[in-house]
Amino acid sequence: MTLPDAGWRSGGPMMDAVDSAEAADDDFRAFVGARWRRMLRTAYLLTGSPHDAEDLVQTALARTYSRWGRVRRADDPDAYVWRVMINLNVDRLRRRSVREWLTDRLPERLAVDRSDQVATRGALLDALGRLPARQRAVVVLRYVEDRSETEVAAMLGIGVGTVRGYSSRGLARLRDDGALQDLRST
Incomplete structure (x- = not known):
């Protein structure tokens, strides 16, 4: 049985697209791996909560991944990702109906049973x-x-x-x- 020649064996245009997508994925993984800790630290400083910080970084990276082909060709991909993260945090704060204030003291105090x-x-x-x-x-x-x-x-x-x-x-x-x-x- 002979297969139609669609470029599979010779590395035609379809294989080039697959290779390009895999290269973009590898590039994105390397980008995230090199910057994860720094992004998480920045997000923590923006949100004040480790849980919110992780959510913020993951959401920013998900948005960046969908546009990674364009972002990686930009002059400064870091600036794009950090801008996405900051904008997402601003939106998160706008949507929040009850504002949280960062403090070094716990609001709950041990109360004596009266x-x-x-x-x-x-x-x-x-x-x-x-x-x-x-x-x-x-x-x-x-x-x-x-x-x-x-x-x-x-x-x-x-x-x-x-x-x-x-x-x-x-x-x-x-x-x-x-x-x-x-x-x-x-």
Whole structure:
């Protein structure tokens, strides 16, 4: 059986195209191999994230590969690839709805569990709510606001002795409050 002569055996135009494509692929592989680390470092400095940097370099190289025949004949293929990478990063930042700010500190900090304080505060507010209005006002002004008896008396328009009485009775009721006693025992 004889094959039609399409240039296969003699290295005709089809073989020249295949050889040229293979040479372009080899040239592109050599280009990437020689510049990968530098491109990755630049991408990391642009993005601030090693994962985003790898994505950026790979996307830039994919775009460059599709035009490699023209790029490799250019005066400075490096400039073309770096320009693609920078433009892709600018586009990536434009599309991002939430901006990330690079910082040397982690945003998450170890937080102490303060749920017991929330429970205590809630129980104390409930207990204060069970006091008569004047007693509650005196206790809050004296012990939360840290006002003197004279200041409280002047603010409420009552005597200093009355402030002492309200204060004494209010504190006694808080000490006897069952919810606050339960908190004290735990």
